Amino acid sequence: MRTIAKPTLIAKDVFLECISTVNDLVLKQSYEICQDLIEAAAQDFDNKFPLLEIYQIPQNLTVLGNIGKKEMKSVYTYRMVTPGMPGNTFYNKLKNAAPYGKCPLCSVRLVETLDHYLPKSLYPILSVAPVNLIPACGSCNTEKKISFPTNSIEQTFHPYYDDVQDESWIRATLLPFEPFGFYYFVECPSNWEQIKKDRAKNHFNSFKLNELFTAHANEEFRGAKNQMKNLYNQHPNQLIEHLNEAFTSRRDELGVNSWQAVMYHSLLKDNWFIQGGVLNF
Ligand SMILES: [Zn+2]
Known part of the structure; x- marks a missing residue:
């Protein structure tokens, strides 16, 4: 497991940039009123991780109003991952932060994607939160696709929070x-x-x-x-x-x-x- 400096990107900024080109103004407004909740969820993640309390973060398939799992998945997959879309700059910045392009979770294979530490299908509010997005190889991403910690022990190492690379384990x-x-x-x-x-x-x-x-x-x-x-x-x-x-x-x-x-x-x-x-x- 390799350590990576925690990104300084703000969840709210990433989210607003991602939705900046939504054409449907009603939908865009529905997204916009979620911005503070999304920022608060990212800060909650950031507070809970060092306390090993990630398992306490609730699974909620709705963010607010008509914005839920499907809409947030679309923000990530279409508006952040897709080249040329406004959020793609952030996607690349997070992905390229891994030293030598190696997946920090296994330290062996090449980074191919971003892994959601807490899966977006269960925690849609964290779909584009930088602290929840880890550069990863395809295999590590697949290994823990929908798994999530149910107690402190199951909180696997996170490259932004755990520094275990200099001690032999x-x-x-x-x-x-x-x-x-x-x-x-x-x-x-x-x-x-x-x-x-x-x-x-x-x-x-x-x-x-x-x-x-x-x-x-x-x-x-x-x-x-x-x-x-x-x-x-x-x-x-x-x-x-x-x-x-x-x-x-x-x-x-x-x-x-x-x-x-x-x-x-x-x-x-x-x-x-x-x-x-x-x-x-
Ligand atoms: Zn890996």
């Missing part, structure tokens, strides 16, 4: 038996509160990070194993030095929880592997 182990491969799991720092540990596990499981990281690590390992065997055969210390360098450079450049850093760290700490187990692959 993801680990891996190389399974030395068939089927060979890496297994990733969550092991949080002992000084984390239990609720943060539970949220970490929930985030990891919700986005199926074990499967994703394992697939990448297994491929990397296949490509690197002959080099590692050669180094071990020259001298066991050469393998250890190589693993140490591979780990530290990935940790420093890609992050301590990147699948790459975690993978090399697991090999470095695997006594069986560095004492000759490498030759079994």
Whole structure:
């Protein structure tokens, strides 16, 4: 999970820009009278997130009057996502905020869309609220399509509010038996509160990070194993030095929880592997 600076965009401004070209004046007026409620809902989200009270936000399919789920979906899908429409500038700005174009939720795949942290189908009032819109890859977006937290533990990490990228909380182990491969799991720092540990596990499981990281690590390992065997055969210390360098450079450049850093760290700490187990692959 990668942290992104919380957008400074104001929900009300985004909404008003999106509806600025609505031709039907009656409809436009119906939208306009929702602006303060939309801004208040975004501020409520912003207040509740750090308190882990997102689950308390009510699901309401109507915003005000005849503006509800269908009308807000149209504002987002037609007036914000569609290129050339007034709100599209905001859409692109939010989408492009992810460093290196990588999805902050999985840290692996490319950003393709904006994910609604609270789904717009259940919380239409937050359809265009910047704090509810996270740049995401298609898979992470699909994974949690209509899920929503029902308690604090289910409040998965959010790139604008949770900074967990510099502390090691993801680990891996190389399974030395068939089927060979890496297994990733969550092991949080002992000084984390239990609720943060539970949220970490929930985030990891919700986005199926074990499967994703394992697939990448297994491929990397296949490509690197002959080099590692050669180094071990020259001298066991050469393998250890190589693993140490591979780990530290990935940790420093890609992050301590990147699948790459975690993978090399697991090999470095695997006594069986560095004492000759490498030759079994
Ligand atoms: Zn992703």
